Amino acid sequence: MNGSAKYNVEITRTEFGVPHIKASDYGSLGYGEAYASAQDHVCNMALALISAKGEMSEYLGSGHQGENIHSDLAIRALDMSKKGSQALSNQPSNIKNWIEGYAGGYNRYLRESSGDFNSWCDHADWVRSATPEDFMTQYVALVQTITRMAGAVVAAQPPDEIATIEVSPSQILAAVDAIRLDGMGSNAWAFGTKSTANGRGSLLANPHYPWYGPNRFWEKHLTIPGELNVYGSNLIGTAGVGVGFNEAVGWTHTVSDSKRVVLYRLTLKPDDPTQYLYEGSWRSLRNQQVTTQVKTAEGMETKTTTVWFSHHGPVIEMPGLDWTSSEAYAARDANAENVDVMSQWLAMGKSRSMAEFIEAHKKYNAMPWVNTISTSAEGRAVYLDNTNVGALSGEAISAWRDRIEASSQLKNLYLTEGLVILDGSKNRDEWINHHETPIPGTTPFEQRPLIESEFYVFNANDSYWLSDPKKPTTGYSPLYGATETPRSVRTRMNIHLLEGLDGFNFSGEDGLFSVSEIQAALMDNSGLTAHLLKDELVERCKQSPIVYISDISVELLPACTILSEWDNRYNADSKGAVLFREWLTRYSYWSTMHTGELFSANFDRENPITTPAGLAENQRALITLAEAVTLLIDNGIPLDIPLGELQKAHRAGKSFPVHGGNRYEGIANLQVTKSHIASPVFSGSNERVGDSETLSSSGYNIAHGSSFIMTLNYTENGPDAKAILSYSQSGSPDSQYFSDQTELYRDKVWRDIYFKPSDIAQNKDSYQLLTE
Structure with missing residues (x-):
């Protein structure tokens, strides 16, 4: 290394393009981190930067239904650039150096490339050098929720005023989804000493995030010898590790049900x-x-x-x-003044025990909108909703x-x-200011849900109530979500898989989970809604095989047969999954958690895992099935078409069959399909088919879902981890790392994570030494 240089960093890439970044200081670490990230995602990094500065419409036009205009106006009204500059000046020296180095590494990549990025943004005028303040502005905007509610902010005008900016009803409605971060979710399982085969901690990280754009995960390994050694991933353009592990603790996040x-x-x-x-x-x-x-x-x-x-x-x-x-x-x-998320994640990554990990949360209270589910080498399993809500x-x-x-x-x-x-x-x-709380007006750490179990803790985006199903928890502020209320079918399926209910027994005869059993449970792809309702639907179908819609008869017997032969799984070769989906998604999502439209038996707070249940006693089920049959037949789609022939990731002219299901279906391995995706990399069609909720003329287009999927088990030899990054490491279509892991995900093949220096050296694909 060059001793006189400001930045010295080594970047060793192992298979699938994972960079192992080693430096002697935080500035150099950020330098190498951003340089390597730009090699894979310069376009998305630049996109995130102009979005945070309110410049999307200036460079990319109005966007879908004017969303770029709304975003830019809201960002500017909220003065994000000023807040970013102020936040940077208030950072501790190590964080400030990290971000300054990050900007330096990004800018070096731009200089060396001269606009030839070999990606979809080649020579774009909006891909330009960035300052540390620009990156800090991106981080400040990221942790807030108001910034995502742009349509609602711009639409608000006095009743007698004529609006100067048109905001469609769907853009206003999108603000409701933004409050819940509806486009992002996750499953997370942390196992304690009494649930693992070796008596040490294990973890499943399964965040559900977009397949396109800056909110994708990027994988990395960050090392400063004697100071930091942490492996995992974070959102593109974001320094540090957000989901990952070190020698002592491992953690993941799920979007919280709290009311930020x-x-x-x-x-x-x-x-x-x-x-x-x-x-x-x-x-x-x-x-x-x-x-x-x-x-x-x-x-x-x-x-x-x-x-x-x-x-x-x-x-x-x-x-x-x-x-x-x-x-x-x-x-x-509640996150309007949250500027400490990098310090929070760094302290987590440096923790040498679960006690230190919890203390890191207590010190900063900076988790913006995610629960933390964690395990440790000594086998402590902890759930913590350390999100900021008003006190x-x-x-x-x-x-x-x-x-x-x-x-x-x-x-x-x-x-x-x-x-x-x-x-x-x-x-x-008004919110109460507590002197011990770093962010004004937010709840103190002691008033935030923390649950520990010797068996396991989990979360699937519902509130904390059943994060330890063996010991339901209540009593926190209602801003941390409702308790003793119906749970989503995905939450219920998570518990079925973890508890081994109704035949979903993946922990074997000993009741202890090995890593392979955890992986098998996630990728089983069984749908709980089908498990609860399909047999009754088939029985009614057989009893009344002809249904009339607008005086036209629809023969249901072929559909009955297909559904009866389907095993309730959403694998690529599953026949019957498409038909059941088109039936189910004609109901409201609300009905998958409540009695009335879909279920007959009421929710029982004493039996929340098994209720509601039973198919509702009305004629709608068969009428809806007839509508689903008609839609498929009218569009030339066989009723028994395998799911993978329709459900695909369409990326840069390539199509990959994708297994998994949506939120209606009660499946752990979530993959959400949408009929509209805006991305230069997306090569499917946004033309909607009939009145289907999610089917387009190119099939079920994967929009977001299982992303950075990781299993971790602590052994006597240290952490043993495996992963799949479903959409792969690079966003550049010509990169060898653009779709290699998408093939792994398609085939349910997990790869090794290399954490030890000897493993990294043995599996080295490339090496770079950067100095400046």
């Missing part, structure tokens, strides 16, 4: 809808005019709007929560409970959409 954003109902002045009542006095809403440039076929066009703020946060517009002459709604984000007084919580019990609308918004609506006119509902 709460809404405040504002009571407006009768003759002025821009003033709101607060403790008996009228306050004026603050307004901020923001402008962005939009690239069009004719040239640049200027778009301007006004964004409004109460002292709680921006005024928003959501379905049923309109700005009228008497009321409006403002949103407050409400007991009086405020009691008043809120009274309101939702008195209002079915408010209760429904909480239980179905995760919306907590507080009274914006009262100081009582």
Whole structure:
């Protein structure tokens, strides 16, 4: 190495393109990390940077239904660039050096490439050098939720004002999904001493994240000898390891059911809808005019709007929560001042025991919107929802409970959409500042759910209640999610797999999980909804094999036969999965958790794993099956078509059959299909087929789901880990690492993770020494 250089770093890539980055200081570590990441994902890194700066529409146009315009205006109104600069200046020296080095490595790759990236953004004017402040702005924007609710922010205008920016109903509705981070999920299993074959800790990491864009995972191994040795992955363009392990602890994340954003109902002045009542006095809403440039076929066009703020946060517009002459709604984000997530992840990665790992959470309280599920070499299994939510007084919580019990609308918004609506006119509902909490107004560590088990803990995006099913937990703030309420069918399936219920026994006769048994359980691809309902559906189908739709008869007997022969799995060769999916997804997702449309037996909080159950006693089941049959036949699709002939990843002209199922189907190995995907790499069709929820003319297009999948077991020789990165390591279509792991995922083949220096040396594919 060059002793006089500011940055010295070694990058050794092993098979499948995984970089092992070794440096003597944090600046050099970031330098090599960003350089290697840019080799694989320069386009997505640049995309994330211009998104965080509010420049998407300037370079890429208005986007689907104007989403780029909405995003840019909201980002600018929230002043993300200023917040990023301030956040960087407040970082400890090691983090600041890390980010400065990261910017340096990224910029070096741009200089050396001169625009020839051998990818889909070659010579694009928006791929340009970046400052440390730019990257910090990206990280600050990433942890917030309000930034994802752009349509709702831009749409909020006083009732008599003419909106200058058009926001479609679907873009406003998308804000509801954004509050829940609906496009991202995960399964996570951590095993303790009484559930593993060797009595040490084991882990399954199974985050469900997008297959396209900057929110993909990128795998890496980061080492500073004597200081840091951590392996795992993080979102593209993000320094550090977010999901991974070291010699002592391993962890993964799932999107939490906590309510990081709460809404405040504002009571407006009768003759002025821009003033709101607060403790008996009228306050004026603050307004901020923001402008962005939009690239069009004719040239640049200027778009301007006004964004409004109460002292709680921006005024928003959501379905049923309109700005009228008497009321409006403002949103407050608990992560608005969260700037310590890098310090949090670094402290986790340096932990030498579970006790230190928990202390790292306590010190920073900086997990933005994810649960942490972890295990350790000594076999401690811990679930922690360390996400930031507002610290409400007991009086405020009691008043809120009274309101939702008195209002079915408010209760429904909480239980179905995760919306907590507080009274914006009262100081009582403000968040309490605790001196021991780093982020103002958020709950102290002791008031955040922490569950430990000698057996296992898990999460599949429901609240903490059943994260240890053997000992259900209640009693935390309602902002950490509802308890003693119906769970998703995926949560229920996770418990079936872990507890060995109804024949789903993967832990063998000894009841102890080996790594191979954990892998088999995840990839079994059985659907719980089919397990619960299919036999009854088939029986009714046989009893009434002809159904009329608009006076046209539909013969159901062939469908009955196909479903009866199907084994309820969503493998690529499964015949019957497509037919059942088209039947099931004609119901609302809500109905997969509640009695009425789909289920007959009520939810029982004493038996939450097995209820609701039974097919609802109505004619809809057969009518819906007839509609599914008609859709497939009318579009020339055989009723018994194997799932893999329709469910595919279409990437850069290549198509890969993909196993797995969606959230309706109650399958652990989640793969969500959408009829619209916006990405230069996507080579399928966005043309929707009939009235299907997710089927396009190119099939079920994989949009997000199982991504960085990892199993970990601590042994007497250290951590033993295996993984699959479903969409592969590189985003460049011509790279040898663009689809190699997609083939592994297709074939359910796990690869070894190389953590020890000797294993890295034996499996080296390439080596680079970078100095500057």
